Amino acid sequence: MKKFLTVISILGVLYLIPLIFGGNLMAQTIMSELPEETGGLLEGLRHFWEYTGFSNVSFGNIIMIVVGLFFIFLAIRFHYEPLLLIPIGTGILLGNIPFPAGAGVGIYESGSVLNYLYFGVTQGIYPPLIFLGIGAMTDFSSLISNPRLMLLGAAAQIGVFGTFIGAVALGFEIHEAGAISIIGGADGPTAIFASAKLAPHLIGSIAIAAYSYMALVPVIQPPIMKLLITKKERLIRMKPPRAVSKTEKILFPIIGLLLTTFISPSAIPLLGMLFFGNILKESGVTDRLADTARTKMIDIVTILLGVTVGASTQASVFLTGSSIKIFALGAVSFIIATAGGLLFAKVMNLFLSKGNKINPLIGAAGVSAVPDSARVVQQEGIKSDPSNHLLMHAMAPNVSGVIGSAVAAGIMISFLM
Amino acid sequence: MEETTTSVVDWSQIWIITGVGYTVVFLALLMLMLLFKSMPRVLNLGLSKKIREVREKAAARRNGDTKQEKYISGEVSAAIGLALTLYFKEQHDEESGIITIKRVARTYSPWSSKIYGVNNNPR
Structure with a gap:
């Protein structure tokens, strides 16, 4: 010690x-005080x-290094999204090691290794590959068995559009506002994809804000749940999901792909890859491909994405007034999205018969952030009734939130490009 | 980066993007929801047709106007059974059950010869 x-x-x-x-100045001052004969050495x-x-x-570098160390600490000590925070935290350290300009090592210096790796972020290559992996590991059964829960994923997208208005009100240019708004979808890859298209200079801030708040879902969501959902509502038990046939599981990604991409073609890279990954999984004849997509490939892309996004937060670029505003907007957007999902679930209950009511807590899972927000719903549900397991039900709005946020990003891109 | 826009923000455009965007997201998922709500019914159409046919046949049989079912003799049943047994049995390798040490005969090579080893220097 x-x-x-x-x-x-x-x-x-x-x-x-x-x-x-x-x-x-420090080096020069010390050296000038020494006798000249010691010269060459x-x-x-x-x-x-x-x-x-x-x-x-610089002072900014020190601040960012502390932020990076804090991310690593959060991941190791509290297990907050460690798969993301460790690469991002380490990336922040890498990006903020000071070096003389023109050394060819910085992420923004063309020709450097980090710059080549960062190409996958700026051109929006990594997010669709992440979506391919997510598709290959997602089981849509809970959503297929109870399709009305899809609406909760749509309702939570109020966070995206609320943030859009907020960003414009805070003085951001309309394209920047569109990119920032996707933080409200609580979906890191979608946020990076949208900002690569709409406001590439804000990628670092937007990605860090999105991933930070995704990691902080267990901290942000419970107070809003307690505030908006009564004790009686939290005790509602939902019917167990019905068994879903293999045909339905195969049809879901095919129909989903066709329908959503026809509505929002700008989201083809994201939604196309998401549903493609799911077809690989559910077809039952491409196990090897599905296995690679959901394990090795998504791991490799996560490492590259995390490190480069982290490294893009060089103090000189990152520590600006805009970043602070983006962070503030991010927090508000998460709150709005969570509240939107919860309130919509309450509204839905007004129209449902007594035996079919839904536990409004699952509305919070509509914010995407798979699977953390569903896990938070489960934990909050158990606090009220230890035998009431909501995880399976919460997965439905959770995955529909992923689809919803990708559709929202596509719409935003098609409106603003 | 422009922190504050110098031009006047066109709020009508902002509200249109927000309103239309949110509605489209909702509609996309609503359509998906409606499709998958009706999916079990669509998929069960073929099944219910088959169920109906089976029920009709059963009812007809009860009424005594059934067609003569094909008679399968005992020999044929035995042959089918044997064929199935043989087929499924062959899914696994038949092993001899004899365990022996396999002798490996290697051809002679001066490279591995003890006669020409480096330790056999003439004294």
Whole structure:
């Protein structure tokens, strides 16, 4: 422990020296005070020092490194979306290691390795591949057995359109507002895809906001649920879902693909890949492909997406007033989306017969964020009645939220492109 | 990045995008919902037709106007049974049940010869 503290303190001092004395000046000041005959060696050392991160560090870099470490801490300590927060957190560290301009290592420097990997983000390549994997691992049975729950996924998209209005009101340009609004869909890949098309310069902020709030679903949603859903409503037991035939499972992605992409062609890369992945899974004859899509492929793309999105948050680009506004809008959009789903579930109950009522808590799962929001619904349901398991029911609005947010993103793109 | 727009925001356009967009999302999922609500009925159409046919046949049999069912003799049944048994039995490999150590005969090669080994230096 002592050794650890010593190392940390030394590193801290090294980071602080240039901050206090002002970056490169520090090296020059030290070196100029030394006698000239020590020349060559010291000149070399001076060059080396100027090239190090300690010499080039800025206050913004330190803040972002702390943010990155916080993400990694959240993932390890509280298990908040670790598959996303660890790559993103590490990416933030990578993106904020200071280096002299023109070194060819930064994510925004053309020709650098990170820049090549970032191409998949800026051109919207990674999100559809993630959707392929999601499709190959999603079981739509609960949705097929109780199709009316699809409406909850649609209702929660109020978060997208509410954020759109909010972003315009906060002074964002209309394309930027469209990109920011997709944070309300609580779907990271969709948000990245939309911002790559509508406002590429905001990808970093939007992606970080979307993934942060997705990771914080267990913190954001329960208070809203408690506020809007009464104790009596939380105790409602839903009918167990009926068995779904194989034919229905195969027909769902085919019909879903045709219907949704005809309505919103701009979302073809997302919805096409989502339903394609599901066809691979449900057809029963392409197990190898489905298995690759839902395991190795989605893992590889998640790693690349997480690291590059994290690395895109270079302090000089990321720490701006816009990022703060985007973060604020993101929080509001999650609240609006959750409230929209919950309230719509309550409204639906007004029209349903006594035996067919739905537990309004599952409305919160309409915000996408698969499967975290469904898990939160399950946990909240169990708190009220330990024998009332809502997970299967909540998965229906959850996956319909994925479809809904992709359709919303497609509509936004087709309106604004 | 433009933090504040210099031009006046066209709020009518914003409201149109919001209204139309949200309605279209709702309609897309509503259509999907309606399709899949009616799906079991559509899929059961063929099944209910078959059920109806079976019921009609059963009713006709009860009324005594059944057609003579085909008679299958015992020999034929036995032959079918044997064929099925043989077929399913052959799904697995027939093993001899004899366990022996297989002798492997390797052809001679000077590369592995003990006579020409590096340790056999003439003294």
